Amino acid sequence: MNFGSHETTGPDQTRHIGNTLGKTLSGGEVLAITGDLGAGKTCLIQGIAQGLGIASSDITSPTFTLIHEHEGRIPLFHIDLYRLEKPTEVEAIGLEEYFSRDGVTAIEWAERATPLLPQNRVDITLSHEGGNNRRITITKKGEL
Ligand code: ADP
Ligand code: MG
Numbered sequence: 001m002n003f004g005s006h007e008t009t010g011p012d013q014t015r016h017i018g019n020t021l022g023k024t025l026s027g028g029e030v031l032a033i034t035g036d037l038g039a040g041k042t043c044l045i046q047g048i049a050q051g052l053g054i055a056s057s058d059i060t061s062p063t064f065t066l067i068h069e070h071e072g073r074i075p076l077f078h079i080d081l082y083r084l085e086k087p088t089e090v091e092a093i094g095l096e097e098y099f100s101r102d103g104v105t106a107i108e109w110a111e112r113a114t115p116l117l118p119q120n121r122v123d124i125t126l127s128h129e130g131g132n133n134r135r136i137t138i139t140k141k142g143e144l
Pocket of ligand 2: 042043061080
């Protein structure tokens, strides 16, 4: 996995980092992704999907549903908590059930569910660095 800090200058580079990461995944990983609106969380997940053998165009920002499931080399559960209105909702969607499944769970706005996240996970933060520059930091938490 490409742990550490990366700087990208456009969406294609961000997708490339996601693709590289996606290729290393074997299932069961939880990716907790944080960053402001427009930081590139969905873009990164498009690359991760590619790395899992899923068409990146299938990855869109979920609107009404909080979870999208995709079939690939390994299933990808794309969760976006942006529209979460109250913390109890996250229990209602059965977030924790995904963690014990064999797929990769990628969660946008993961900080909205911090108490529910597994200790063993990958934290990914994206930040705006002016213009089209983004900093992407990938950190392992616990044992993987
Ligand atoms: P988020 O899911 O974090 O809200 P998106 O991935 O949906 O963000 O959108 C990121 C937006 O920023 C896209 O419109 C993309 O084209 C643009 N962008 C510009 N530079 C970058 C970059 N280096 N990495 C990712 N996205 C970028
Ligand atoms: Mg998004």
